[in-house]
Amino acid sequence: MTRNIILRDHVRAGILDVAATVLAERGTSVSMTDIAQAAGVARATLYRYFPNRDALLYALYEAALSDLTRRLNDARLDSVPIEEAVARMTRATIAATGRYRALGLFEKAPREARRMERQLAAPLRAVFERGAASGAFRRDMPVHTLAELYFSLLEGVVSRVIRHRLSVEEASAYATTLFLSGALAAPPAPPPTATSTATSAGSTTASSTAVPGAVPGAVPSAGSPSSG
Amino acid sequence: MTRNIILRDHVRAGILDVAATVLAERGTSVSMTDIAQAAGVARATLYRYFPNRDALLYALYEAALSDLTRRLNDARLDSVPIEEAVARMTRATIAATGRYRALGLFEKAPREARRMERQLAAPLRAVFERGAASGAFRRDMPVHTLAELYFSLLEGVVSRVIRHRLSVEEASAYATTLFLSGALAAPPAPPPTATSTATSAGSTTASSTAVPGAVPGAVPSAGSPSSG
Amino acid sequence: MTRNIILRDHVRAGILDVAATVLAERGTSVSMTDIAQAAGVARATLYRYFPNRDALLYALYEAALSDLTRRLNDARLDSVPIEEAVARMTRATIAATGRYRALGLFEKAPREARRMERQLAAPLRAVFERGAASGAFRRDMPVHTLAELYFSLLEGVVSRVIRHRLSVEEASAYATTLFLSGALAAPPAPPPTATSTATSAGSTTASSTAVPGAVPGAVPSAGSPSSG
Amino acid sequence: MTRNIILRDHVRAGILDVAATVLAERGTSVSMTDIAQAAGVARATLYRYFPNRDALLYALYEAALSDLTRRLNDARLDSVPIEEAVARMTRATIAATGRYRALGLFEKAPREARRMERQLAAPLRAVFERGAASGAFRRDMPVHTLAELYFSLLEGVVSRVIRHRLSVEEASAYATTLFLSGALAAPPAPPPTATSTATSAGSTTASSTAVPGAVPGAVPSAGSPSSG
DNA sequence: CATGAATGAGCCTTCATTCAT
DNA sequence: AATGAATGAAGGCTCATTCAT
Incomplete structure (x- = not known):
């Protein structure tokens, strides 16, 4: 009795596995026919395991x-x-x-x-x-x-x-x-100036300035001291 | 004469515009019917502009x-x-x-x-x-x-x-x-002070080695003592 | 006034002529589009001459x-x-x-x-x-x-x-x-027997007998004397 | 197993039979819908037996x-x-x-x-x-x-x-x-008697020349004095 | 009047789903 | 329980026909 249930679960998992592969490979457009075929079962059987x-x-x-x-x-x-x-x-x-x-x-x-x-x-x-x-x-x-x-x-x-x-x-x-x-390579040697450690936003040295238009206009607090 | 061609081009562009929107919103699965409907024309008309x-x-x-x-x-x-x-x-x-x-x-x-x-x-x-x-x-x-x-x-x-x-x-x-x-805040030049190992790890400077488990070479969770 | 009608009739005849040719060549499946095109007029014009x-x-x-x-x-x-x-x-x-x-x-x-x-x-x-x-x-x-x-x-x-x-x-x-x-070649020389002139059915000499199964069974009066 | 195949073949033959009848009666223009309907099956079923x-x-x-x-x-x-x-x-x-x-x-x-x-x-x-x-x-x-x-x-x-x-x-x-x-009644050997010219013309014997306007060579209405 | 544009209906085909064995 | 068979709904496309310019 329980055996069957166990078996059934295994089959189900197997189908699911195959389905995942097929779907990943060929996209969402694969049909139930495709999946059933890939799983080696009849379409009707597939429907036994998954109602739709x-x-x-x-x-x-x-x-x-x-x-x-x-x-x-x-x-x-x-x-x-x-x-x-x-x-x-x-x-x-x-x-x-x-x-x-x-x-x-x-x-x-x-x-x-x-x-x-x-x-x-x-x-x-x-x-x-x-x-x-x-x-x-x-x-x-x-x-x-x-x-x-x-x-x-x-x-x-x-x-x-x-x-x-x-x-x-x-x-x-x-x-x-x-x-x-x-992605940007870090600057060779940043002058050991301030304690910018906290507001590390502008970190990659020229970043906040060297990346013009990156955080354009009023983009949220770019390296502003208010953050903290 | 030319008028018609111009008009036609505009209509075409309009349909294309609608189609782009619909496709972007609902995915490639949208049907010609959907597109025609969204564009407010009959399916046959859609086919006048795009043969298939x-x-x-x-x-x-x-x-x-x-x-x-x-x-x-x-x-x-x-x-x-x-x-x-x-x-x-x-x-x-x-x-x-x-x-x-x-x-x-x-x-x-x-x-x-x-x-x-x-x-x-x-x-x-x-x-x-x-x-x-x-x-x-x-x-x-x-x-x-x-x-x-x-x-x-x-x-x-x-x-x-x-x-x-x-x-x-x-x-x-x-x-x-x-x-x-x-994404990681990286201090310009972290003074070799504290146990910043954890936080400053991703320093853009020496990033290639500092980011644990990230760099191609020694890929999985390298350099992190806690991994295990 | 009448001119136009005459012209119209000529155009109509021309279209009809083309249509006949196209239909004869490509079968009944030719579309109104095909006919109009072959006649060198717009489909709508074709419909002016023939309502459907x-x-x-x-x-x-x-x-x-x-x-x-x-x-x-x-x-x-x-x-x-x-x-x-x-x-x-x-x-x-x-x-x-x-x-x-x-x-x-x-x-x-x-x-x-x-x-x-x-x-x-x-x-x-x-x-x-x-x-x-x-x-x-x-x-x-x-x-x-x-x-x-x-x-x-x-x-x-x-x-x-x-x-x-x-x-x-x-x-x-x-x-x-x-x-x-x-299709059958006539017999070389039929014996100048009877006055079979009237009931010429069996004419080609051996036809009624030589063509076995041609007018099989009870097929209508093959060369029978009752016909007349 | 084999039963099904046999049955299937019979069904197939049946559909083919119906299709032949319908096609013969109504011409090549009959649609798959027509055929399916005549066969008493759904269109999709028809396609099960004949892919297109x-x-x-x-x-x-x-x-x-x-x-x-x-x-x-x-x-x-x-x-x-x-x-x-x-x-x-x-x-x-x-x-x-x-x-x-x-x-x-x-x-x-x-x-x-x-x-x-x-x-x-x-x-x-x-x-x-x-x-x-x-x-x-x-x-x-x-x-x-x-x-x-x-x-x-x-x-x-x-x-x-x-x-x-x-x-x-x-x-x-x-x-x-x-x-x-x-088709022409042809006397075995018409005695050169009467004015049988008209009727006996198609005599199968000398048919090739006797049939007016018929034979390839002198094609149109040849040998018929009344043609003109 | 001639025409380009628009459309409804229908055709071929496929797919998800149900049924009987 | 598994399956072959059957099917309704939907999709892509074409065609005869109508309309507005």
């Missing part, structure tokens, strides 16, 4: 989220320095979402899943909050925006992982590095 | 690319410092591609458009080459990868512009700033 | 029938021997229907045209009646059937004329010859 | 051709006298093509079917060759033309069979008789 297409997608969503949740829990983000936390969560996210990207994770989740996602996003947001609070992050842009930029970067990188333009390893490392440190 | 769906998508491509080309030409990227060049090309790209993102610009363009796109990408790549050659860009990752990361960031940001989570201005400024300067 | 597709087809039908009627009248079928009459009506029909064959003349005429057609068929039927009455035609099959066979042959031949497999001349001559004389 | 319209038509071709091939083989055309051979092949062709006439057999077959058709036409042509070689056929027209006339006659007759104007039996018998013997 949305259910399948939703299940994939759940799988992706639980996968990510597990990885993030394992990462113990709050027990390590902010840089390490970012590195870990980047890796975890890329690894977990790579297979599910067709779902548009972080992007166009089904209405019902929004709640789960927000709940899941918590640990990620926490890292940002901590980074902001600890002064580790620049203060010339709202932490919320910083997070958005981070997710933006992740999405793009994930899509490149899927298209085999980057490996998970590369993608994780590069994305972390870019996000944390920035 | 692909023709419509291709026209959108052309529009996006020519728009972007014009903006990049206007930007005179090679006549300004690298930072300004990045700022300008970021703004230009976001402004131009925002409406066409559903097409997956830089991603899955139709065969024929690939050529145009590559040709168009030239000025962008040129900026990266210049940045690398002039030593303005960090040297711990290949310029090619840097470009990929930049495009990744852009894509994500563009999608947020479309979903009205960011304005074009904000998106441009923030993306530029993040890409150029980085 | 059926009207055009019907007009073509009328043209074909009146053409045929004229030719048959000119042929004075009842003033010449039966053989000559057949020859003439064959030629007239092939010449007249060649251009209109797509209409399925004698085959799938529009309901309303049936009447006209039947009226037109009169002179043709008359020839058969005369041939039967005069004893010129074989008596082992009903004259009605003979007529059907004749029309069958004509249809096929006409289709070949249209496809340029036969010229009008060839087609007329061959069809007439075959229909009148038959 | 062309596939259906092609299947009909195959059916018609294989049917005809079988019949012709059974007829053993080369083992019987020419007259019997013609009688058999006429019957076989009419019986086999009657249901498929809308396909325009011998007329506008799809490219791939041309080959099959030509291969199939071989036995028919062989009969004509034999007839010509043996001197059984008249010599005043090329055997190729004779064949064309024969097919012309067949086509027309077949169309009448479809429209229920003739039964297969009647059509076969009459067509054979007409083709073989001719």
Whole structure:
């Protein structure tokens, strides 16, 4: 009796696995026929496990989220320095979402899943909050925006992982590095002047001035002393 | 005579405009019916202007690319410092591609458009080459990868512009700033004082080695004693 | 005033002419667009002359029938021997229907045209009646059937004329010859037996016996003496 | 398992049967909707059996051709006298093509079917060759033309069979008789008695010259004193 | 009057889904 | 429980027809 249930769960997981792969490879346009065929079952059988297409997608969503949740829990983000936390969560996210990207994770989740996602996003947001609070992050842009930029970067990188333009390893490392440190080479030797340590926004020396139009007009407090 | 042609072109442009919006908002899955409806014309009329769906998508491509080309030409990227060049090309790209993102610009363009796109990408790549050659860009990752990361960031940001989570201005400024300067606050020259190891890790100066688990070489969580 | 009407009629005739050609060449599936294009006018103009597709087809039908009627009248079928009459009506029909064959003349005429057609068929039927009455035609099959066979042959031949497999001349001559004389070479020298002149059915000597299964079983009075 | 396949084949054959009827009756313009409706299945079901319209038509071709091939083989055309051979092949062709006439057999077959058709036409042509070689056929027209006339006659007759104007039996018998013997009553050897010029003109014996305006050479109304 | 533009209806095809075995 | 078969709905496209210039 229980055996069957167990077996059934395994089959279900298998189908889900195949579906994730197919979807990631060929996009959201794959049909139920495609998925069933890839999974080696009849279409009708597929419908036994997932009453309809949305259910399948939703299940994939759940799988992706639980996968990510597990990885993030394992990462113990709050027990390590902010840089390490970012590195870990980047890796975890890329690894977990790579297979599910067709779902548009972080992007166009089904209405019902929004709640789960927000709940899941918590640990990620926490890292940002901590980074902001600890002064580790620049203060010339709202932490919320910083997070958005981070997710933006992740999405793009994930899509490149899927298209085999980057490996998970590369993608994780590069994305972390870019996000944390920035692209501009640091100035050779900054004159040991003021205690600008706190308002590190303009850090890369010429940055706040050398990057004209980057934070144009009234963009939030670029390196202003009021932040702190 | 000419009037009609002009009018026709305007109508065509109008339809294209609507199509871009609808596609950007609802994804590539929108049907010709949807587009025609959104444009307020009958489906058959839509087909008068674009003989088939692909023709419509291709026209959108052309529009996006020519728009972007014009903006990049206007930007005179090679006549300004690298930072300004990045700022300008970021703004230009976001402004131009925002409406066409559903097409997956830089991603899955139709065969024929690939050529145009590559040709168009030239000025962008040129900026990266210049940045690398002039030593303005960090040297711990290949310029090619840097470009990929930049495009990744852009894509994500563009999608947020479309979903009205960011304005074009904000998106441009923030993306530029993040890409150029980085997210971590980095003191100009951290006096070898305190246990700043944790926070100052991502110092842009020695970034390539200071960011744990980030740099290509010794990729996963390197240098972080807490990882384990 | 009248000028215009005259001109209009000419244009109309021209269109009809082109339409006939196009229809004959490419079949009934040609669109109004095709016809308008071939005629060098706009589709809307075509509709000025013929309110709808059926009207055009019907007009073509009328043209074909009146053409045929004229030719048959000119042929004075009842003033010449039966053989000559057949020859003439064959030629007239092939010449007249060649251009209109797509209409399925004698085959799938529009309901309303049936009447006209039947009226037109009169002179043709008359020839058969005369041939039967005069004893010129074989008596082992009903004259009605003979007529059907004749029309069958004509249809096929006409289709070949249209496809340029036969010229009008060839087609007329061959069809007439075959229909009148038959395909089997006549026996060298028939024993000068009886006065079988009247019941000429078995004419080609061995025909009624040599053509086994041709008029099989109870097929109408094959050379039987009861016919007369 | 096998049951299903068998059943499926039967259903397929049934659909094909219905399709043949509908096509024969209403012409090639019938839509898939029409066919599905006539067959009593949903359009989508129709597509289960035939992936597209062309596939259906092609299947009909195959059916018609294989049917005809079988019949012709059974007829053993080369083992019987020419007259019997013609009688058999006429019957076989009419019986086999009657249901498929809308396909325009011998007329506008799809490219791939041309080959099959030509291969199939071989036995028919062989009969004509034999007839010509043996001197059984008249010599005043090329055997190729004779064949064309024969097919012309067949086509027309077949169309009448479809429209229920003739039964297969009647059509076969009459067509054979007409083709073989001719329509004109021809006295075995007209004693040079009376003014039989008019009636006996088409005498099969000297037919080639006797039929006015019929024979290729001196085509139009030749030898008829009344023509002018 | 001639014409370009607009449109409703219909066709071919595919897909997600249900049903009976 | 698994599956082949059946189907309604929708998508892309064309065509005959109407309208306003």
